[in-house]
Amino acid sequence: MTRAARTLVLASTSPFRRELLERLGLPFSTCAPDVDETPRPGESPAAMVARLARAKAEAVRDRFPGALIIGSDQCAELDGKILGKPGNHERAVAQLSAASGRSVAFHTGLCLLDAESGERQEAVEPFRVHFRTLGREEIEDYVHREQPYGCAGSFKSEGLGIALFERLEGDDPTALIGLPLIRLCRMLTRTGIPVLSRPAAE
Structure with missing residues (x-):
């Protein structure tokens, strides 16, 4: 199917991911996936984000049977422990205090699911943030x-x-924000949806 014929769906309600995907200039819809994001015992951060990216895409597949569906998930890791979303001021201060002068690994899972064929393209994009030594103030x-x-x-x-x-x-700096666009562009091109028009053959 051609670029114009496919529906693109972002299986997320994250405003950050929506804003990132808008950069590509492709029309898309968003849909909230109903997925339990609890880590499994002994699961590595990379394995967890890969599983959840796939689960989010699969969760909305029945609602968009002919679409290309994007699922993504991200976690931060410090000393082998997953840093979740802080949720409040005190926990945010605690996370940044722990990260001060150190590096934090980010793992961003990406899945592009062809709901029509069932074919999946999947990746985990790594990124590392090195923090300055930060004062409490x-x-x-x-x-x-x-x-x-x-x-x-x-x-x-x-x-x-x-x-x-x-x-x-x-x-890929966009991986740090939550949706690795460089890898996604490659996936879309493989599916027949180039983000940029190809030059005419000579």
């Missing part, structure tokens, strides 16, 4: 100003969170 000021309570790792890299970092390490 800096952390408190940041959390008060940006209130990153719904963000794994307690920061928004697309906003003031950039001031917390020593450096960033990874192939």
Whole structure:
């Protein structure tokens, strides 16, 4: 099917993922997946985000039988432990205090599901954030100003969170925000939906 004939669905209600996908200029719908995101015993962070990205895409498949469905999930890891979304001021301060002067690994799972054929393209995109040594006042000021309570790792890299970092390490900066667009563009192209028009053959 051609680019114009396929429906693209983002299986997420995350405003961050929606804003990222809008960068590609492709029409798409969003749909909330009903997925239990509880980690399984002994499951690695990379395995967890891969499983949940796939589960989110599969969760809305019946509602969009001819669509290409994007599922994605992300977690942050420090000392082998998953950092969840802080949810409140105190936990955000605690997460950033623990990360001060250290590096935090991010794992972002991506699944592009062809609901018609059942074919899946899957990947886990790694990214590492190296934090500056942060003072308590800096952390408190940041959390008060940006209130990153719904963000794994307690920061928004697309906003003031950039001031917390020593450096960033990874192939795709959009993976850190929650949807790896470089990898997604490759997947869409393989499915017959190039994000940019191909030049005419000579």
